Amino acid sequence: MPSQPLLRIEAIEVVYQHSIVALHGVSLDILPGEIHALLGANGAGKSTTLKASSNLLPAERGAVTAGAIHFDGVDVLKTAPAALVRLGLVQVLEGRHVFSNLTVEENLITGGLGRSATRKEIAEDLARVYRIFPKLGERKHSRAGLTSGGEQQMVAIGRALMSRPKLLVLDEPSMGLAPLVVQDIFNQLKKLNREEGLTILVAEQNSTVALRHADRVTVLDTGNDVLSGTAQELSQRSDIQSFYFGQLAPEPLAA
Numbered sequence: 001m002p003s004q005p006l007l008r009i010e011a012i013e014v015v016y017q018h019s020i021v022a023l024h025g026v027s028l029d030i031l032p033g034e035i036h037a038l039l040g041a042n043g044a045g046k047s048t049t050l051k052a053s054s055n056l057l058p059a060e061r062g063a064v065t066a067g068a069i070h071f072d073g074v075d076v077l078k079t080a081p082a083a084l085v086r087l088g089l090v091q092v093l094e095g096r097h098v099f100s101n102l103t104v105e106e107n108l109i110t111g112g113l114g115r116s117a118t119r120k121e122i123a124e125d126l127a128r129v130y131r132i133f134p135k136l137g138e139r140k141h142s143r144a145g146l147t148s149g150g151e152q153q154m155v156a157i158g159r160a161l162m163s164r165p166k167l168l169v170l171d172e173p174s175m176g177l178a179p180l181v182v183q184d185i186f187n188q189l190k191k192l193n194r195e196e197g198l199t200i201l202v203a204e205q206n207s208t209v210a211l212r213h214a215d216r217v218t219v220l221d222t223g224n225d226v227l228s229g230t231a232q233e234l235s236q237r238s239d240i241q242s243f244y245f246g247q248l249a250p251e252p253l254a255a
Contacts, residue, residue, distance in 0.1 A: 005029040006167055006199050007053060007089070012067030014048050014057065014223075022048045023223045025067070030167065030201050035193050037214035037231065038203040044220040046203035047094060050171050053201070054091045055081050072166065086115050088166030094175065096152040098159075100145025104136055107144050107155050111162030122162070129158040132188050150181035157185070161192075170202040174209060182206070186213050211235045 007030040014023040023045050030036050038046050051057050052064055055076050069076040071089050079087075099107050108129055112122040130137035133154040139147055144155050153173060160168055170189075174182040190213050192198045204210040211217065211231045219227040219234075227234070 004032075006032045006072055007201065008068075008070045009049070009053060010068045010070075012049075012052060012069060013065050014045075014052055014062055015065045016060070016062045021223065022062070023052070026220065026223070026225045027067075028218050028225065028228075030199060031216075032199055033193070033197045034215040035190070035200045035202065035213055037210035037217045038201065038220065039207050039210060039217055040205075040220035042205060043222075045223040046220055047171055048223075049220065050091060050169050050201070050203055052076075053169060054084055054089060055079060056091070082114070085163055088164070089169065090160045090163045090165035090167070091169040092156050092160045092171065092173065094171040096149060096156050098144040098152050098155050100143065102144055103141055104144050104147065104151075104155055105140040108136070108140075108158050108162050111159035115163050117162070125162045125164070129161055132161070132192065133158055150177050150185070153177060153181075153185060157189075165198070167199045167201060170200065172203060172205065174204060174206045182209055189213070 007028070009026060009028040011025045011027050012023055013021065013025060015021050026045065026049055028038070028049065038049060040046050048057070048062070051060070051062070053069060053071070053076065057063060064077055071084065072087065074087060076084065099110070105126065108126060109122055112125055117125065130140070135151055136154055136158055139151060144152060147155070157170070157173070173185060177185075186209055189200060193200055202210065202214070211234065214231040217229060217231050217234050218225055
């Protein structure tokens with residue numbers, strides 16, 4: 001695997017409203033072609049780290065006050081979020097954001113428009129998204145706001161894929177979804193990573209599913225990066241499991 005990071009976050013400090021320190025010197029390297037999981041409890045700083053990586057903090061009265069972030073050689077903190085999307089850094093925010101009154105297909109098309117795709121490219125990318133998430137093909141003429149939570153998450157991820165990302169950043173994609181839906185979504189993400197080399201950074205509270213699919217892991221605790229390593233290493237250490245993740249559920253026995 002290449003040693004040069006696609007995304008490098010170097011010792012960043014983040015402050016909200018000029019007074020609330022949310023991150024304390026967090027560092028993170030995302031290597032090309034890997035799935036990197038960012039784990040931690042609610043409030044650990046996962047979402048703040050992801051928003052910093054896409055230069056989205058100013059919209060929430062937040063700022064990176066120390067450190068640096070570079071994506072594919074570009075200074076993130078000096079680059080507009082829309083320009084980062086066109087460069088290939090595409091984020092799916094927490095909460096399954098969709099345009100409720102637009103159809104599933106219209107939602108997906110907005111992802112292609114964001115990178116000024118041609119009509120032919122949009123058609124090709126729609127076909128690809130429908131292969132990845134067949135349910136979206138079945139519901140493509142339905143208003144997105146009337147689809148299930150799992151389908152809305154697929155719409156949000158599919159719309160991001162329409163932007164043809166180099167790095168797909170996902171914030172809590174499993175939140176509020178049934179286990180089988182979560183499993184399906186992560187299986188498809190793993191397939192994209194394996195077959196197309198898509199680099200993925202995913203923040204998760206669900207450590208079980210994240211450790212199962214990730215290559216490497218960074219753990220945040222109260223705004224600090226406290227632990228990093230391969231998913232295999234971390235999943236085999238019972239002390240880490242109980243302290244940071246809670247006891248991981250055992251795999252079900254075969255019938």
